[in-house]
Amino acid sequence: MSTVALVALARPTFDLACAQANFDSARALLIELGAQVVGPAELIMTPEDVAAVKLPAADVYILFMASFSDASPAVELLGNVKGPVLGWSMREPGAVGERLKLNSMCGVNLAAHALMNVGQSIRHIHGNADEPAVREAITAALAGNLPTAYAPKEVSGEFAPTEKVDAAFAWLKGKKIGAVGDAPNGFTPCVFDGPQLQKLFGLDVRQITIDDAFGKISEVKDDARELAYARAVAAQPSLASVNVDEAKKVSGVEVALDNWREQESLDAIAIRCWPEFPTDLGACICSSLGRLSDRGTVTTCERDVLGAVTMMICESLGSDENYLVDIVDLDAAQGLVRLWHCGSAATKLAADPTNATQSIHCNRKLGVAGNFPLKTGPVTLFRLDRDVDPSNSTGLRMVVSRGESIPAPNHFQGNTATVITQPDAAALVNGIVTGGYPHHLVISWIDVRPGIRSMAQKLGIPLTEW
Structure with a gap:
């Protein structure tokens, strides 16, 4: 059984009900797939929340971006763990024209920059816990196979005079x-x-x-x-x-x-x-x-x-x-x-x-x-x-x-x-x-x-x- 340290970040100016529901779903999926989940059971939103966290050693460290957050909690809690950290961002809910309720992907992006600045590395999953592709990626991660750091093929072209x-x-x-x-x-x-x-x-x-x-x-x-x-x-x-x-x-x-x-x-x-x-x-x-x-x-x-x-x-x-x-x-x-x-x-x-x-x-x-x-x-x-x-x-x-x-x-x-x-x-x-x-x-x-x-x-x- 893999031990997963799950760290869920959020910010009160975003949709906390949606953020909490996504966090609950993610936690439930990990448990269903046989993981022993450790880490705070609540969303981390304040410096006091961060200070209260004592992460035990784990096989996989997941940064769950329940909503947008600045990167300081990610660095404080995951900057020195054995990486790569697995960043997990959520899809944006709501109707067209509504406010951006989570801004989860941007939060993972910001955290990745900050983590790299302290020598940590990150892998990325994007999608909700009920998606088959996400389930497959999490299953692989629990087996020790994190997603690859793939990127588009590099290209070039003409140079300016x-x-x-x-x-x-x-x-x-x-x-x-x-x-x-x-x-x-x-x-x-x-x-x-x-x-x-x-x-x-x-x-x-x-x-x-x-x-x-x-x-x-x-x-x-x-x-x-x-x-x-x-x-x-x-x-x-x-x-x-x-x-x-x-x-x-x-x-x-x-x-x-x-x-x-x-x-x-x-x-x-x-x-x-x-x-x-x-x-x-x-x-x-x-x-x-x-x-x-x-x-x-x-x-x-x-x-x-x-x-x-x-x-x-x-x-x-x-x-x-x-x-x-x-x-x-x-x-x-x-x-x-x-x-x-x-x-x-x-x-x-x-x-x-x-x-x-x-x-x-x-x-x-x-x-x-x-x-x-x-x-x-x-x-x-x-x-x-x-x-x-x-x-x-x-x-x-x-x-x-x-x-x-x-x-x-x-x-x-x-x-x-x-x-x-x-x-x-x-x-x-x-x-x-x-x-x-x-x-x-x-x-x-x-x-x-x-x-x-x-x-x-x-x-x-x-x-x-x-």
Whole structure:
């Protein structure tokens, strides 16, 4: 009989009833298949929960992502066990257009990145406990055969001319990124090395604290905030249906960030958008980032500086506005993934920019976040990431792939793109998770791969292309 250490993570802002039901089903399946299940019988959601866990030795360690969680519990509990850890993510329930109830796949993706950062490795299963393929994979794991770390076959293609890449580097040199606050706890992809970015790309990161940001917001004059709100309503009349007090707070944030951008000559802003803004300001600032992006400033949430750099690289190579997304859903039979974030997309990126609905945040239930599908067409998926390989002198790596954003309803509240991937969709997801790549990818509607290949080659940055 195999001993399985089952660790189930969740976060209270997601659908805990669904998370608990999935956890119960997973535990029942393991017991039915003959496993001796050890580990906490309750969902782990707080630092106190983590501190109370004492995991005994086991044959298999399963990280069950009952809903999204930051990666710190996974690292604390599973970073030093005998790996690989088996990450198990759930399918997204609910009707089309509802909020993302679990965001389980993204949670596993984030945990995989953090675990790799501490020398752990991970394998991945995606699907619910009642699915035959999941049952088969769990049965094999109990027999000592974890899923393989398979990925799509690597490909390559033409390289951009030297003069185009030189022009891209010249465009990047001297650009400034404003970084607000620290990376959220457990968000390892959002950690960055400023001198490294200066050396390789000529970028200058200007950092301020959350308190500094709130100070700037408090200095916004009433008339400036009112004018920003009026302009936002004129641009997207659906904003008028959002709580006015919350919407005006977000307009104040927009003004404050725009003033800072002008004062510091910033080209991008990466901001710690939670928890302080919803808890202390009483609003979600997603749409303020979208409005700044509409006017040409690169913006990223969760203080993802490397995500902002990824977007700027795309722009340097000829891309227009891009968006930072999570992979949240997989339909292997249809060969597609759904890419999503909670509502900070530029309205220019909407499938119908004249109807880029403004609404409340899907989980926090506070204004203001966009709620519209992203535009269609061929897309590039790209990410610059830190590399833990000590033999890589640049300390960075890149991953890129390709697909087609197809016409589809906004599957999850926020901003969703439904993308048929050029490589096999299941292999792409598995490669990203087991490769420990970031949960944030950049989606661009221009094919910038030739420039990425040439840039990676010139800098000596390892590039994985699927």
